[in-house]
Amino acid sequence: MRIITWILHCYPRRWRERYQEEMLALLEQYTITFKTMLDLLLGMLDARLNSVYRTKEGSMLQHIRDNRALSIIYLCSVAMFLITINFWMLVTTSFARDPLFSLAYNGMFFIPIISLIVLLAITCTTIGKAVNKRQWGTLIFAVICLGTTICLFLQAPSVYHLDLASILDWFSNSFYLSLLLNVLELTLSFGCGLFVTGIYGLKLLRKRQGWPLLFAVLIATLPLASYIPFVSQSFNNAPITSTLAFVCLIIASYLPLSAFLLRLTNGDLSRRGWQTSRIVGSLWGLFLLFTLVIAILWSVEHLMVDGGISLLNPVIMTTLTLIITLFVALLALARSFLIQPEGEGEIKAASAEVSGTQP
């Protein structure tokens, strides 16, 4: 019964206020089996994904939606940049000597540049709004994003070893910035994680919320932990490794930072922050599992290539990984930020009717 009570505790608060007592009364008469526990877990997941039980944002709704849209566009731009720069590199490598493709691979170079310009524009817009409304937490977040965007902008040549005599390549190599930016990139990711843990964690400690604090720590450390599979010996030689590692570091930083942004704009620390941290942490865990599966498949592929058998196309694998990365990022943001006030009204009316009070 203790396990059942724990499972029921994982249901949304509003669901528990409505149904927990009668559910417990039923379960006390019921023969609980493994199937019952699985069914309750499924019901918990269903209730968690039900937008009716999300907390209402009140007058902050419009502002949060603006930031949600900005965060989604930001992540899309990051993903677009990664996909297109990778394709550009692959096309350059494969067709460099074919005159028919010279226009194509030169033209593709502008797509990642446009993505980065979008990133910069969004970040600057967010900074402007934060300054106007004196939202210092949002401002800090936006400045971190701006710094990391500049790192992306300047690091691309060194990461992907571009050979073009472009201003980017000249700038990063001439001033030995590539080495510095490699370190700065990692520092920013780790620093952001510590920032989230530090500010968020201290407040959670003060409110004695152990579980949200644990998840906050997990979110802070996952950006580095996700890199571990890609530095081990068995994965080091896979061409897909650098792209996946880059994706892990960048996307892993922005997902928890987006969750932190929501917490800052909301102002209600305990419930919304906990829900967002848990959803982000869970989805990130799934993504990490997926990248590990990909890395394992790639290792198997390498072993089989030695034997003369080739199963997987690296271009397809890379593309699939990046597309799924984008999907996970969007899903995490959508599930974290989605608010439907009309559902809020229905559940309120139902609750009021039951209790005999006015909604």
Added chain:
Amino acid sequence: MPRRLPELGRFSDPALLILSSLAGGPKHGYAMMEDIDEFSGTHLEPGTLYGAIERLEQRGWIEALPSEERRRPYRITAAGATALQEQLATMSRIVATGQQRLQTT
């Protein structure tokens, strides 16, 4: 509001069973489960039961009555009775068509 049980997704069958059970009079959760098990042979788990109850309540097809010793009985509403009637009419047509075609083969 559209009276279509398939919109309830994986809860459409449990919802139909709950509405059928409540058509016989108000019941609380455990009584519903026993009644459904008796007339249909389907054993609903508590998680599925309350998932369906929640959706039926949101649509106004059932309503909760005052609690009695931690148990809360539910009863079917007029809208729920209409939805049940429509669904059963559709299923009756399917049963009649199926039986007729079996007889001719």
